[in-house]
Amino acid sequence: MNDYIIEVKDLHKTFRLQDGGELHVLNGISTGIHKGEKIAVIGPSGSGKSTFLRCLNRMEEPTSGIISFKGEDITSPKCDIDHVRSKMCMVFQHFHLFPHLTVRKNLTLAPVELKLMNPDEADTRAKELLARVGLADKIDEWPDRLSGGQKQRVAIARALAMNPDVLLFDEPTSALDPEMIGEVLDVMKELADSGMTMYLVTHEMGFAHKVADRVLFIDKGIISEEGTPEEVFDDPKQPRTKEFLSKVLRR
Amino acid sequence: MKKFLVLLLVLALCSCAFGAEQAKLTTTAQLKTERLAAQRGTVGQYIAEDLLGDNKGTLLTTYEKYVDAIASLRQGKVRAVVMDEMPAKRFLAEVEGLAIMDEALSEENYAIGFRKGNTELVAEVNKALAEMKADGTLDAIFAKYLTGDYTAVKPETIDFNKGAKGGKLFVGTEAGFAPYELKVGSSYIGIDVEMCAVIAKKLGKELVIENMNFDALPMAVSTNKVDMICAGITVTDERKENMDFSENYVVGAKQVAVVRADDYEK
Amino acid sequence: MTMRNKQTGAGRGDIVLGIFALFLLYALYSSGFFTAAAWQDFNRRFYQNFVKDSRYMMLVDGLKATIFMTSGATLIGLAVGLVLSVIRVAHKGGAHIPVLNAMAETYITVLRGTPAMVQLLIWNFTIFASARDLNTQYIAILAFGLNSGAYIAEIFRGGIESIDPGQMEAARSLGLSYGTSMKLIVLPQALRNIIPMLFNEFIALLKETSVAGYIGIDDLTRAGQNIQALTLEHSQPLVMVAIIYLVIVMCLTRFVRKLEEWLHRGRRG
Ligand SMILES: Nc1ncnc2c1ncn2[C@@H]1O[C@H](COP(=O)(O)OP(=O)(O)OP(=O)(O)O)[C@@H](O)[C@H]1O
Ligand SMILES: [Mg+2]
Numbered sequence: 001m002n003d004y005i006i007e008v009k010d011l012h013k014t015f016r017l018q019d020g021g022e023l024h025v026l027n028g029i030s031t032g033i034h035k036g037e038k039i040a041v042i043g044p045s046g047s048g049k050s051t052f053l054r055c056l057n058r059m060e061e062p063t064s065g066i067i068s069f070k071g072e073d074i075t076s077p078k079c080d081i082d083h084v085r086s087k088m089c090m091v092f093q094h095f096h097l098f099p100h101l102t103v104r105k106n107l108t109l110a111p112v113e114l115k116l117m118n119p120d121e122a123d124t125r126a127k128e129l130l131a132r133v134g135l136a137d138k139i140d141e142w143p144d145r146l147s148g149g150q151k152q153r154v155a156i157a158r159a160l161a162m163n164p165d166v167l168l169f170d171e172p173t174s175a176l177d178p179e180m181i182g183e184v185l186d187v188m189k190e191l192a193d194s195g196m197t198m199y200l201v202t203h204e205m206g207f208a209h210k211v212a213d214r215v216l217f218i219d220k221g222i223i224s225e226e227g228t229p230e231e232v233f234d235d236p237k238q239p240r241t242k243e244f245l246s247k248v249l250r251r
Numbered sequence: 252m253k254k255f256l257v258l259l260l261v262l263a264l265c266s267c268a269f270g271a272e273q274a275k276l277t278t279t280a281q282l283k284t285e286r287l288a289a290q291r292g293t294v295g296q297y298i299a300e301d302l303l304g305d306n307k308g309t310l311l312t313t314y315e316k317y318v319d320a321i322a323s324l325r326q327g328k329v330r331a332v333v334m335d336e337m338p339a340k341r342f343l344a345e346v347e348g349l350a351i352m353d354e355a356l357s358e359e360n361y362a363i364g365f366r367k368g369n370t371e372l373v374a375e376v377n378k379a380l381a382e383m384k385a386d387g388t389l390d391a392i393f394a395k396y397l398t399g400d401y402t403a404v405k406p407e408t409i410d411f412n413k414g415a416k417g418g419k420l421f422v423g424t425e426a427g428f429a430p431y432e433l434k435v436g437s438s439y440i441g442i443d444v445e446m447c448a449v450i451a452k453k454l455g456k457e458l459v460i461e462n463m464n465f466d467a468l469p470m471a472v473s474t475n476k477v478d479m480i481c482a483g484i485t486v487t488d489e490r491k492e493n494m495d496f497s498e499n500y501v502v503g504a505k506q507v508a509v510v511r512a513d514d515y516e517k
Numbered sequence: 518m519t520m521r522n523k524q525t526g527a528g529r530g531d532i533v534l535g536i537f538a539l540f541l542l543y544a545l546y547s548s549g550f551f552t553a554a555a556w557q558d559f560n561r562r563f564y565q566n567f568v569k570d571s572r573y574m575m576l577v578d579g580l581k582a583t584i585f586m587t588s589g590a591t592l593i594g595l596a597v598g599l600v601l602s603v604i605r606v607a608h609k610g611g612a613h614i615p616v617l618n619a620m621a622e623t624y625i626t627v628l629r630g631t632p633a634m635v636q637l638l639i640w641n642f643t644i645f646a647s648a649r650d651l652n653t654q655y656i657a658i659l660a661f662g663l664n665s666g667a668y669i670a671e672i673f674r675g676g677i678e679s680i681d682p683g684q685m686e687a688a689r690s691l692g693l694s695y696g697t698s699m700k701l702i703v704l705p706q707a708l709r710n711i712i713p714m715l716f717n718e719f720i721a722l723l724k725e726t727s728v729a730g731y732i733g734i735d736d737l738t739r740a741g742q743n744i745q746a747l748t749l750e751h752s753q754p755l756v757m758v759a760i761i762y763l764v765i766v767m768c769l770t771r772f773v774r775k776l777e778e779w780l781h782r783g784r785r786g
Contacts, residue, residue, distance in 0.1 A: 023716050059686060086692025096687035109701065110691040162691060291660055316742055322751035345749040402747065421649050423733075427746035434735070434743040435570065461653070463733035466709035467642075 003070075004090075005034030005197055006056060011065035013051050013221075016230050021038040025051045027221035033166070038198045040229070042207035043218035044244055049201045052218060053168050056199065057081075057088045070165070086114055089159035090168040093175050098144035103130070104139045104153050107161045111191060116162070128159040133187050149180030153187050161190075167191070204249055208221070208242045217241050262481035274291035274517040276330065279508055285330040285510075288312045288320040292466030295333040298356050298506050302333075315464060316427050319344060324511065335483060336505040337397075337515045341429045343509075344353040350512040359485040363447075365492045366472050372479065376497045381470035383446070389500065392445045395431040409448050418453030422447045425465040427441035431483040434462060443481045446500065469493060530645045561668045566744055566753045580761060581742025586657050586736065587723045593662025594718070598669025601625060606677050610695065621670070628667035636660050641732040665722050672718060676711035679701060709780040716773040720766050724744070727762075737761060 013026035025048045026233060032037050041049050058074060067074050074084050075107040098106050107126035111117045117125065120231040122178050130136050133153040143151060152172055159167055172188070173181045185207050192198060192211045202208055208215060209231060217240075219223040225241045227233055236242045276282070284304050289295035291313040300307045312329060314320040320332045321342055332339075333356060341348050365373050383389040395401070401410075424443060426434040434443035440461050451458035461477050468480045472494060485504070486496050534651035545551065567573040601621045608618035628636065640660040645651060679705050730739030741758035745751060 001627075052653065057690060059690060082689075082692045082694055084692075085690055090687075090690040092683065094683055094688060096681070096683040097685070098702055100709070110688075110693055113697060113701065114692055159692070174585075318742075318745040318749060318751045321749070330723045330743075373715075386668075406754060419650070429746065429749075433747055434575070435747065436572075436574060441635065463729050464733065467638075467731060470638075472644050474642045476646055476649060478641060504588055 005035045005070060007066075007068045008056070009066040009068075010053070011055060011067065012027045012063045013048070013055055013060060014063045025086060025221050026055065027094040027225055028185045029158070029218075029221070031216065031223060032228070033197060033199060035165075036195045036197055038192050038196075038200065038211055038215050040212035041188075041199065041201045041217045041218060042205070042208065042215060042232075042244075048221045049218050050170050052091075053170050054170060056168060057085050059090070065167055083172075086116070086162050088166045088168065089162050089164040090170065091152070091155050091159050091172050093171040093173075095148075096142065097151055097155055097158070098157070101143075102139075103141050103143065103146075103241050104133070104233070106143065106154060109159050110158075111161055122161070125161055126157070129160050130154075132160075132190075133157045133176050135182070145233050147180060148176045149181060152176065152180075152184045154183075156187055156191070158210075166197045166199065169198065169202070171201055171203065173202070173204060203248065205245070217244070254257045264461075271478055275514055276510055277494070278517050279352055279356060281484070282331055282508060284310070286310050286312070286508055288314060288323055288329040288332045290317050290320060290334065290465060292468075293334070294357075294359060294487065295335065295506060296489065297340065297489075299333040302356070302405065316425070317342070319445075321349070321509065322468075324349075324509065331508040331510045333506060333508055335428075335511065336507045337431070337483075338429055339507050339509050341407075348512050349509055350515045352508040352510060352515065353517060355505040358503045361483050361504055362496040364469070364472055364473060364480040364484050364496055364498045365478075368493055369495060370464045372393050373495050373497055375477065376450055377452055378501060379450045380498055382401075382451055382453065384500075388449055389446065392442055392449075395445075397444050401430045401440065402433075402435075404435075404440045405441050409438075409440065410444055410452065411448055411458040412452045413457055415455055415457040418457070419457040419459045420451040420454060421459050421461055421477040422451075422459045422478040422481075423463060423468050423471045424466065424479035424482040426460075426462045428465075428483050432481075443483060446492070447481050488505070524597075538633050551617065562748075562750055562753055564761065565748045566750055567757065572744055572747070574738065575724050575735075576742055576761065577738045577739040579708060579735055582654060582725055582729075582735060583723065583737040586654055586661060586726045586729060586734070587719060589655075590661035590665055590726070591656035591715075591719050593658065594665035594669045594722075595715070597663060597666025597669075598673055601666065601670035602673035602677070619649045625667045625670055628664050629671075633661060633664045633725050634731065635726065636664055637732060653732055653734050654729075657726065657732065657734055661729075665718060668718055668721075672711055673707075676707040676714070679710055680706050693750055700778060712780065713773050713777045716769060716776070723765065723769075724762065 006024065008029055008031050011026050011029040011197075012024070015023040015025060018022055028087060029052060041052065043049050051060055056061045058067075062075055065075070069084050069088065072079060074081060098109070101109065102122070104126055107129065108119065108122035111122045111125070112119050127139065130139055133156060135150060135153055135157070138146060138150065138154070143154065146154065156167075156172075169188070173184050176184065181204070185204065188198075188200075188207075189211060200208065202214065210229075212229050214225050215227060216227050217236075217238070218239050225236060225238045233243065233245065236245060266331060276285075278314075283304070286297045287303065289299045296311070296313050296465065299311050303310050314323070317332075317338060319336060320329075320334070323329050324332050325346070325348065330421050331352070336351070336355070342353060357359065363376060365376075369418065380389070395404070424432045424439075425433045426439055426441070426442075430441055432437045438510060439462070444460065447460075461471065463471060464485050465482060468482060468484070469490075470478045472480045483501070483504075484490075484500065490496075555778075567576070601624065603675040604617050608614050618746065637657060637660045641656050642709040643655065645656050684702050684706065685698055691697070692700070726736055727738035729736045730742065735743060737758055741754040744754040749755070
């Protein structure tokens, strides 16, 4: 099993609270993702899903454990984390587009700044990607003039502009009006079909079922159940998983 | 905000309506229980404080500038302003409705102030002053300002001894004390200014005037910010404790009470 | 945030201004201002205060000094404020510089916690007591500049902290370094809020320099007082000085509003 593109071993994360207390959010997670694999991460609110995802590119500093990316231990101080991040891009719940830059600039800024492409290449790539997410006509628009769904599609295009090896999605549709969820999921489905490696934290069980190769159920900071969508969704073993799914699916 | 403005308006109207009638002033003794004003840090302030005794806290208002004190007198906020006779006369000539009470409140002498212990400079300046008194230079300066219209004096006619080899003589003053010191355009005129110009020349130095507030002058000379201060400064025992003085260049200058003409009966 | 002066509210301000104007007119009327004799007197005094011997030039020179001091102080304030805020923001952002940060905080606390006037006196009469050939205006620029640096530091910091932390995260998640993210993503957005506030600081400073007369600088306020001493007239010189300040401040305020609109163009609420 050594062909993981990301491998996580015994990951712990403890937040130090302002009142001096400690909050153990991740309590020993070991897992990994293969190239081209799509993994859905589900679990109750506050169970540590986002924290897990944010530890993968060290947006949160892991308390202990090892995370390796393409064989390199990224928790070591020697690791060039900025380089790792440019290959492991994140799509946020609240998009976080850069509002002072046009859509075009949002897409070209990082590749050009990091000298991955020259401005012309980046521009061509931006047009390509926007066409791919169905927003070719918005290239010179300001982010604040886009709808939520359009913003998230631009955010996905922005991540793709880095030509990443892995995409990390943290509830990409949770902040959207229901009628806009579909357009974003369509883009993600197309991405998945094209062979992109994806970690997907989501509450969209139907989508997870349809797209994921594997599903992780995280509860109280550990992976309490793991398997194919059929195994986890249709025949959960753990009582906590059953309880969670019955609540979510009833909704 | 609106309510506040209305309140202000009402207050203003009330204060117009209830200007109570009082007996007119006749002697300076009456001032002991009246509201008085003086320029901050001047001998006028000390005299007013002595006059008022324990009431000085409530009855005395001090102002940064003479014009402010006179304005508050005219508006009826105070009944008299204690100040030097010479600027008082000037106010009488320029501003309507003022009078000077006949009785002087005190008489004193003016001298130039130095940092305590600066005996060398005091000696040099005293020597220069003595020469000026002897050869009539000082009298001529006084005559020029006390008889003629000194506002017509052009600052260009005063020789500040620019570029003198002996360095600079920094003199602190407060140029709001006619006819001793006044700012005209970007330069200065006045008895003190002309006198210091001559002293500077005798010392082989260029005169540099530093114009600051009167109550900042003692601080300026004691911290060596200026070499000496010359601003119609009255010699008092209290001041002698904190600075050295030259020989007097004005003897018997009167402190008087300026009042409203319609409030004064001789 | 850390503004020193409340901004004038629009709309309601006009009503207040109207009431005030009426009040003023009434006051003028009741003091006999609208009689021919009063006008003659007014003109005579106007001539004495401003026209005779080109006395208006004293105001012009004073204005020059005021603007020179304010501009110089703002430049120093910008430099100081930038350094201080970088220290504070970097400290919060994870750089380990507790000593520098404590120093910056102390600086800001002390300089904002004491009156500018007192600081000015200390600079002039204590620290630079022996520097006599130095133009006093430079001392004032230094004193006001260091003072306003403390305020500007807080303006910068407030402006940077008002930007959603998600912006920094998004930039970092694309592989941009902290410095690049700050420079290209956070600061440009923060500047939209910061620039208008810097102009407000300039306006506050413009008025604050009016105490410079105390240490012997003939700024605009002091120029008015010098004319007062010459003509022994109380109201006109000071009112004129007030009008000049007001006109400058109103022009600047208007400019800042336009600037704000322009900076926020292309953005929805
Ligand atoms: N920076 C932080 N400091 C302290 N506590 C934190 C911090 N970030 C997250 N937490 C806490 O860690 C716990 C897990 O948070 P996390 O965001 O990972 O949950 P989640 O599974 O993503 O939940 P949700 O479905 O609501 O997004 C929560 O209790 C949260 O309050
Ligand atoms: Mg989450």
